Amino acid sequence: MSRLFHRRRLDGSPGWIFILPSLALLALIGLPILALVVRSIDRDFLTYVLSPTSVDALKLSLLTSVTSVLLILLTGTPLAYLLAHWKFPGRTLVDMLVDLPVVLPPAVAGIALLMAFGRLGMFGSWLNAFGITVSFTTTAVIMAQTFVSAPFFVRAAKIGFAAIDPQQQEAARLEGASEWQVFQYIMFPLSVRAVLTGVVLTWTRALGEFGATLLFAGNLEGKTQTMPLAIYIGFETNTHIALVLSVLLLAVSLVFLALLRRLETQG
Amino acid sequence: MRRIALLVLLISALLAACGTTVTPTPAPTAVPQTATSAPTAVPPTATPKPVTLTVFAAASLTGAFKEIGTNFQAANPGVTVTFNFAGSQVLRTQIEQGAAADVFASADEKNMSTLVSENLVASGASQDFATNVLIVILPPNNPANVQTLADLAKPGLKLVLEDASVPAGNYARQILANMSKDPTYGSDFSTKVLANVVSNETDVKVVVSKVDLGEADAGIVYVTDASAQADLKTISIPNNYNVIAHYPIAALTKAPNAALASAFVAYVQSADGQAVMKKWGFSPTNP
Numbered sequence: 001m002s003r004l005f006h007r008r009r010l011d012g013s014p015g016w017i018f019i020l021p022s023l024a025l026l027a028l029i030g031l032p033i034l035a036l037v038v039r040s041i042d043r044d045f046l047t048y049v050l051s052p053t054s055v056d057a058l059k060l061s062l063l064t065s066v067t068s069v070l071l072i073l074l075t076g077t078p079l080a081y082l083l084a085h086w087k088f089p090g091r092t093l094v095d096m097l098v099d100l101p102v103v104l105p106p107a108v109a110g111i112a113l114l115m116a117f118g119r120l121g122m123f124g125s126w127l128n129a130f131g132i133t134v135s136f137t138t139t140a141v142i143m144a145q146t147f148v149s150a151p152f153f154v155r156a157a158k159i160g161f162a163a164i165d166p167q168q169q170e171a172a173r174l175e176g177a178s179e180w181q182v183f184q185y186i187m188f189p190l191s192v193r194a195v196l197t198g199v200v201l202t203w204t205r206a207l208g209e210f211g212a213t214l215l216f217a218g219n220l221e222g223k224t225q226t227m228p229l230a231i232y233i234g235f236e237t238n239t240h241i242a243l244v245l246s247v248l249l250l251a252v253s254l255v256f257l258a259l260l261r262r263l264e265t266q267g
Numbered sequence: 268m269r270r271i272a273l274l275v276l277l278i279s280a281l282l283a284a285c286g287t288t289v290t291p292t293p294a295p296t297a298v299p300q301t302a303t304s305a306p307t308a309v310p311p312t313a314t315p316k317p318v319t320l321t322v323f324a325a326a327s328l329t330g331a332f333k334e335i336g337t338n339f340q341a342a343n344p345g346v347t348v349t350f351n352f353a354g355s356q357v358l359r360t361q362i363e364q365g366a367a368a369d370v371f372a373s374a375d376e377k378n379m380s381t382l383v384s385e386n387l388v389a390s391g392a393s394q395d396f397a398t399n400v401l402i403v404i405l406p407p408n409n410p411a412n413v414q415t416l417a418d419l420a421k422p423g424l425k426l427v428l429e430d431a432s433v434p435a436g437n438y439a440r441q442i443l444a445n446m447s448k449d450p451t452y453g454s455d456f457s458t459k460v461l462a463n464v465v466s467n468e469t470d471v472k473v474v475v476s477k478v479d480l481g482e483a484d485a486g487i488v489y490v491t492d493a494s495a496q497a498d499l500k501t502i503s504i505p506n507n508y509n510v511i512a513h514y515p516i517a518a519l520t521k522a523p524n525a526a527l528a529s530a531f532v533a534y535v536q537s538a539d540g541q542a543v544m545k546k547w548g549f550s551p552t553n554p
Contacts, residue, residue: 119410120481135482136425136465218466218477219430233469236356237432 036250040243048244056222057230057245064138064226065206068145072153072202077195080157081183085169102151109148110215117143118216140217141224148212149205153198160194161187197263204256207249319347320527321367323358325374325514326470327399327435327489331547332372338543339534346527354433354470362387362519369528372516372535374399374471374489375434379515386520393517396535397549399489400509401438404478405500411484416502417452419485420459427474427483430467435474438510439487445508475499491548514549 048054082088083095101109117124117134124134134140164187172182188195210228217224219233227245234242320339324332329352336348351358351368359378362368363385371388373379382388405413411424419426429436443457468474471488475496478486489512493501516535518528534540541551 114480114482118480118482133425136427214469218427219468220464220466224466233430233432233467236354236360236469237430239360 033250036243036246040240040247042240044240045244048238048240049248051241053221053225053230053234053238054241054245057225057227058248060138060141060222060225061207061227064141064145065203067142068149068206069153069199069203071142071146072150073195073199076150076153076198076202077157080154080198081161081187083154084158084161098151098154100151101148104148106148106209106211107215110144110212113140113144113147113212113216135216136218136220136224138217138223141213141226144212144216145206145209148209149202152201152205153195156198156201157191157195160191160197163194164190193263197260200256200259200263204253207252317345317347318524318527319349320369320524320531321349321351322370322372322531323351323353323362323366323368324370324372325355325358325434326352326472327374327492328352328372328514329472330495331491331544331549334543334547335535335540338539339531342534343527343530348531352472354429356432356434357469367521367523368519369522369524370516370518370531372396372514373434374512374514375437376513376515377437378434379517382517382519388517389520392520393515394532394536395513395552396516396541397514397544397551399491399512399514399549400506401435401442401487401504401512402490402493403502403504404475404486404488404493404496405484405502406478406481407498407500408481409484409500410481413485413502416446416504417456419463420452420456422459422463424463425465425482425484426460426463427466427468427477427486428464429471429474429488430469433468433470434512435471435487435489436467438512441510442487442504442508445510449508494548 042048079098083091083098114135115121117127117140119125119128119133119135127134134143168186168190169182172186177185208228209226210232213224213226214229214232219225219229221230225233227249231242231245231249234240234245322332322336329350332350332352336350340346340348351361351366353361355373355375355378358368358371359373359381362371362382371379371382379388379393383390383393403413403416403419405411411418411421413419413421413424418424428439431437431440440457440461443460446452447454447457465483466477468477471492474483474486474488475492477483479496479499487504490503493499516532518525518532522528535544536553541553544551
């Protein structure tokens with residue numbers, strides 16, 4: 001192995017044994033993306049983008065994903081801070097709990113949300129007694145998105161907070177700074193890039209949320225039918241809308257990826 | 268270290284996002300797309316080598332067709348029947364996209380005739396094998412206290428239907444339109460009921476689950492789905508409003524196992540097959 005890498009450095013040619021498998025994988029990823037774009041190019045592209053179904057889905061996706069990201073910022077930042085800088089019993093467990101939605105299939109997330117917050121769910125029945133029903137509402141969409149996408153933010157922010165030299169905190173505390181001041185003037189400014197990275201990752205995931213939403217929030221145009229749901233339904237009824245929305249999501253994802261690159265390379 | 272961690276995060280975010288956005292068209296099944304050689308005269312049972320027959324069937328046929336599949340396997344050693352149950356419109360789309368199915372059983376004529384017009388089903392090959400009617404289902408505890416069909420128009424009721432592209436969803440809307448023509452219900456009945464729809468689900472079984480879980484106050488599904496879930500309350504829909512759903516079945520022109528596909532269709536139409544349909548609450552076409 002070391003010899004191979006050594007050679008590579010000397011003459012710059014990694015050899016076909018590396019290039020061929022790489023090309024196969026790149027083709028598997030690249031060709032469907034290419035086909036998606038080519039097939040959606042149509043002189044009616046704009047007509048489909050501006051159709052009521054598509055506009056409703058776009059608006060709803062934007063509203064719900066932005067709300068989810070804001071909620072995650074408000075609650076995930078303190079959690080990431082605690083996990084990075086506070087030793088407490090059960091921290092590993094909390095860490096694992098926060099990571100769980102990343103590996104959990106979205107359908108499981110949807111069923112879990114229904115069992116907890118559905119009308120007859122463990123806590124939902126209690127809410128229902130106060131006249132609050134969550135399932136089939138836009139709130140349910142936001143809850144599903146928050147559930148599945150929060151870990152991406154918490155993990156990124158935690159890495160950012162943990163990377164800060166503890167001596168800087170110590171110095172600030174010795175000067176008499178309160179815990180909030182330490183966070184506000186030291187920790188947050190120093191980890192802003194990690195926080196932004198987390199926002200981009202979380203937002204991407206929230207926009208793509210499908211399985212949990214369909215199970216927990218249902219599918220109603222303008223209320224719970226986000227872009228991924230409109231794509232799923234559109235695939236069976238109006239393939240054009242499905243293609244057009246897919247390309248829009250693809251474009252958004254590319255923009256987010258470019259943002260991530262910038263955030264990382266500036267570090 | 269930090270960059271690697273971020274990279275891992277990014278990759279998993281993308282994986283998760285992609286995995287859920289792109290709906291899985293069931294992988295063209297293991298059966299290779301052999302050129303449809305002219306149906307051989309040899310009956311399928313004469314060749315004991317293992318073959319898989321792939322049947323795409325409407326979600327409402329789930330229980331009945333699973334039983335028929337088991338019986339068909341018992342009668343044809345070496346044959347494995349695999350099913351893909353989903354909304355008929357999903358199955359039709361998958362067949363159009365090249366899924367290697369042998370048989371298609373639809374819950375409406377529309378999706379079948381679309382395949383006929385695309386030469387994916389030979390014209391004249393499709394035949395009705397059962398009919399079904401629709402019924403209103405309520406959760407066991409009937410939270411919205413629905414007593415009559417007219418109650419479906421009560422403001423604030425949570426009704427789940429199938430999407431209009433799903434046969435059952437289309438039938439349900441036809442029924443509401445029929446009722447609106449009756450002065451007893453009033454011309455705005457359909458509009459009022461449809462305003463209560465909280466979700467348009469992708470197949471009839473999901474509607475049953477969501478009503479059974481108590482998430483919704485009512486749903487409109489096939490009689491057969493309602494009887495498969497014994498604890499549900501039901502309100503039957505009189506014949507003058509109801510729609511009779513005709514279920515057509517056909518072997519596909521590109522069926523990898525053409526002879527076996529025809530044998531399966533024949534079995535569904537046989538006395539044995541029709542008896543199973545009846546047992547599951549359908550009205551058999553050839554009893």
